[in-house]
Amino acid sequence: MFPTPIEKRSRAAQLSYQSLLPLALILWLLPLLAVANFSIKPESDFVNGNYWGLPSSFDLFANYGRVFFESNMPRYLLNSLLITIPTVIGAVALSAMAGFALGVYRFKGNLLIFFMFIAGNFVPFQILMVPVRDLTIDMNLYDTKTGLILFHIAFQTGFCTLFMRNFIRALPFPLIEAARVEGVAEWKIFWYVVLPLMKPALAALAVLIFTFIWNDYFWAVVLTQGPDAQPVTAGITEFNSQFRAAYHLMSAGSIVAALPPVAMFFLMQKHFIAGLTLGAVK
Amino acid sequence: MKSRKTTAWIALCASTLLAGPALAESHGMALSGDLRIISDMSNPAPRAVMEGMVADFGEMHPDLNIELTIVDREAWKTQIRNALGANPPDVVNWYAANRMLPYVNAGLFADVSDLWEEPAFEALASTKGAMTINDAQWGVPYTYYQWGIYYRKDIFDELGLSEPTTWEEEKANCQAILDSGRKCYTIGTKFLWTAGGWFDYINSRTNGYDFHMQLARGEIPWTDDRVRQTFANWRELIDMGAFIDDHQTYSWQEALPFMVNGEAASYLMGNFAVAAMRDGGLTDDQLDFYQFPKIAEVDYAEDAPTDTFHIASGAQNMDAAKEFLRFVVSTENQTKINAGDALGQLPVNANAEIGDDKFLQQGFDMLSNNASGGIMQFFDRDFPAEMASFGMEGLQEFMVFPDNLDDILARLEDARQRIYK
Numbered sequence: 001m002f003p004t005p006i007e008k009r010s011r012a013a014q015l016s017y018q019s020l021l022p023l024a025l026i027l028w029l030l031p032l033l034a035v036a037n038f039s040i041k042p043e044s045d046f047v048n049g050n051y052w053g054l055p056s057s058f059d060l061f062a063n064y065g066r067v068f069f070e071s072n073m074p075r076y077l078l079n080s081l082l083i084t085i086p087t088v089i090g091a092v093a094l095s096a097m098a099g100f101a102l103g104v105y106r107f108k109g110n111l112l113i114f115f116m117f118i119a120g121n122f123v124p125f126q127i128l129m130v131p132v133r134d135l136t137i138d139m140n141l142y143d144t145k146t147g148l149i150l151f152h153i154a155f156q157t158g159f160c161t162l163f164m165r166n167f168i169r170a171l172p173f174p175l176i177e178a179a180r181v182e183g184v185a186e187w188k189i190f191w192y193v194v195l196p197l198m199k200p201a202l203a204a205l206a207v208l209i210f211t212f213i214w215n216d217y218f219w220a221v222v223l224t225q226g227p228d229a230q231p232v233t234a235g236i237t238e239f240n241s242q243f244r245a246a247y248h249l250m251s252a253g254s255i256v257a258a259l260p261p262v263a264m265f266f267l268m269q270k271h272f273i274a275g276l277t278l279g280a281v282k
Numbered sequence: 283m284k285s286r287k288t289t290a291w292i293a294l295c296a297s298t299l300l301a302g303p304a305l306a307e308s309h310g311m312a313l314s315g316d317l318r319i320i321s322d323m324s325n326p327a328p329r330a331v332m333e334g335m336v337a338d339f340g341e342m343h344p345d346l347n348i349e350l351t352i353v354d355r356e357a358w359k360t361q362i363r364n365a366l367g368a369n370p371p372d373v374v375n376w377y378a379a380n381r382m383l384p385y386v387n388a389g390l391f392a393d394v395s396d397l398w399e400e401p402a403f404e405a406l407a408s409t410k411g412a413m414t415i416n417d418a419q420w421g422v423p424y425t426y427y428q429w430g431i432y433y434r435k436d437i438f439d440e441l442g443l444s445e446p447t448t449w450e451e452e453k454a455n456c457q458a459i460l461d462s463g464r465k466c467y468t469i470g471t472k473f474l475w476t477a478g479g480w481f482d483y484i485n486s487r488t489n490g491y492d493f494h495m496q497l498a499r500g501e502i503p504w505t506d507d508r509v510r511q512t513f514a515n516w517r518e519l520i521d522m523g524a525f526i527d528d529h530q531t532y533s534w535q536e537a538l539p540f541m542v543n544g545e546a547a548s549y550l551m552g553n554f555a556v557a558a559m560r561d562g563g564l565t566d567d568q569l570d571f572y573q574f575p576k577i578a579e580v581d582y583a584e585d586a587p588t589d590t591f592h593i594a595s596g597a598q599n600m601d602a603a604k605e606f607l608r609f610v611v612s613t614e615n616q617t618k619i620n621a622g623d624a625l626g627q628l629p630v631n632a633n634a635e636i637g638d639d640k641f642l643q644q645g646f647d648m649l650s651n652n653a654s655g656g657i658m659q660f661f662d663r664d665f666p667a668e669m670a671s672f673g674m675e676g677l678q679e680f681m682v683f684p685d686n687l688d689d690i691l692a693r694l695e696d697a698r699q700r701i702y703k
Contacts, residue, residue: 043561044561044562044563046535047535047538047539047542047558047559047561047562047563048539048542048543048562048563049536049538049539049540049542049543050539071326225324225353225354225357226324226352226354238325238326240325241325241326241327242325242328242355242554243552243554244535244554244557244558245533245535
C-alpha cells in the first residue's frame, strides 16, 4: 500500500517525520500566526518597527472591540452572509438539477452541453470583468447584493454541474431503472431517489462553494462599493485611511472574516469525510 | 419672471455670503429642484465630512433635494470621465491644477470664474493659481495639507543644529547628523511617490515654480541642463549617504520606524505623517517642522495637494451647484470640515480657524504667507498620470543607482515625446 503508514516505517523515518512535521506546520502557518500577532498589537508597534516581536501592549480587546463596535464590520459580515447563503443554495440547487439531467438522460447534445459547462470553467474570470460590470449597470444591479448573488450563481453553476453530473453518473443506475419500472414520475425519482443519495456531494459542494464565495474579493470589488452591498473581504480595506494602512485593525478584521468558513468546515467535517470515503467502502 | 427673481436672490445671497449662517434661512428660499453630487470622499472620516456638508446644506435649503453618491476614491479616478460624459451630476470632486486639465480641455467642467470674482473668494488666493487654466477658474478647493521636512528636534538639539534655510546649511546639518552615526532622511520609495516629493522640492527650489510646471506640462525636455542641475543637487545628498539604505523596499509607513527610533533625523513628507509619528510615541517636543530650504534665488513653491469641487458643464441645476460651491469655501464650513476631528487638514480659506496644533499652524502660515512661488499639487498630480508613473520609476532608480542618470533621462524624454503628443 502506498504510501506506507508511518507506524510501519523505520524508526529513523518516524523520527524525522515527527520532527519535520511541526516545523513544516509552523512554516506553513507563519503568515496566519503573523496576522494573529498583528491583530493584538497596538498601532504604535507598526510605527516603531516592531513587526515580528511580542506586542508592546496586549490590545486584543481594543482592536477587536473597534472591529465589532466602531466600524462597519458587522454590516459587512451580514452582507457576506446575505450574499453567500443564497448563492450556495442557488448554485447547488441548479447544479443538482442540471447534473441530474446530464447524468441520467440520454439526449442529443448532452455531451455538448456538458462540455460547455466544463469549458466555462476554463474562462479566466478576469476577462469578464468589464462586460459583467457593464451588464450589471445596465440591469440596475450594480452595487447591489442581488447583482453579486446572481453573478456568483451563474459562474459557480458551471463547476458545480461538472461535480454533480459525475457524482450522479457514479450512482448505481439500476436504482433509477427500478423506480421507473414502478412507474414513479421523473421528478419524484430526482426528489426521492437521487437527491438523498447525493447528500454527501451536496454537503461537500455547499462547503466548497461557501468558502469560494465568502473569500471572493475580485467580484466584490468590481461589482459593489460601500457598506450597503460590499462583503467583508472588500470591506476590510475600510480600516485604511486615505494615507495610512491600519495593519492591526485589518488583521483583526481578517481573523474575524476568516472564522465563518473555518467554523463551516468543522461543522460539516463529517460530511466531508462521508463524501471522500463514499466510493471506497462499499 | 420667477427665474429672474431666483437669480436676483442668488446675487443678493452671494454678495452677503460672508455674513454666514444668519442668512441661511433666506438662502433656503431661493433653491429648489434636485442637486446631484458625486463625491470621492469614501474613506470613513472624509465620508462623514461629506455627508455632514450635505446635511448642513440641505438644512439651509429645505426645498432642495440633494442626491449624494459617494464613490470609492480610487475608482473615481477612472470613473469620472464616464460620469461627466453621460447624464452628468451637478457637482463632483476632483483635484486641482494639471489633474483637471483634461476635463477642462474636454469642456466637461463648468467655468466658475464668476464665483472667484466675488469678494468672499479673495480668502482663497493661495490656490487661485492652482484652480486657473486659460485665465479662468474651474472649481473650488475644500482642503489641502502642507509638505515639508519633519525632523527630530531632540536630535537637532543634541547636535546643536538649527532649522536650515539654505541648501548649504541643509548639507552641513546633514553632515553633522551623518557624523553622529545616523541618517539624515528616512524615505520609503517602494510605492515610488515619495521620491516625487523630493524631486518636486529640489526642482522647484533649483529652477522655480514656473519651470517645474512647464516640465510637468511637457514643454521642457527631460534632458534639459536645468533638469540635470536638479539631479546634480539631489545627487549631492545621495552621495553623502543622506538617505536610509534599501529605501526601495519600504512603504512610507514602513520607513517611519527609522525616524521614530532615532536612526534617521528627518522625513520629507506630508502633514499626515504627524499623526503616525505621534502614535509611534514621538511627542511634540521631539518633533518639529521646517520649510524646505532655499537652493537658488527663486520664490518658495510648496507641495500642497488640494482637493476640490467642480461643477459639471452639463449640470442641470447650475444655481444650486454654484451655491453649494460657495457654501463649501465659506469660512465657517472650511473651519468645520478641516478641524482635527474631521479631516484634520488645512482649510484653504485664509480666514478660517485652524486647530490648536503646531504643525497645522506652521503649515497654514507657510502656505498663506510664504509660498509666493506657487502651490504645487505633488508630482503624481501635476504630471499626467502616464508621465508620472514613468517619472517616479526613474526617480526611484536614480536614488538607488545615481550613475544611471543619463539613461533614465533619455528614457523619460522618450516617454515625454510620446505622451504629450
